[in-house]
Amino acid sequence: MKKFSPPQMKEVSFPTPHTLHPFSTTAVNVFITDTSARVL
Template structure:
């Protein structure tokens, strides 16, 4: 009985689509570092624009 050996994974090359296209979300500030406004140093509600940008980045990462 021949012992089973897994196939070599060295010869498998996966494409890297994230390096082929420019990242469109580098032009606006990152949503991970929001700038607090002077009127509200500790906002209770997050900025909806930052949430939307974060969701777009997350969706882009999931598609990769």
């Protein structure tokens, strides 16, 4: 099960209506929040 890979992260970076799984959604949300905090 190698669905969650670095290249995939780039696509998930954009707000997509569908996600791989709940864990990915949480990870992406935290990742985006952390990135936004750094940008600001």
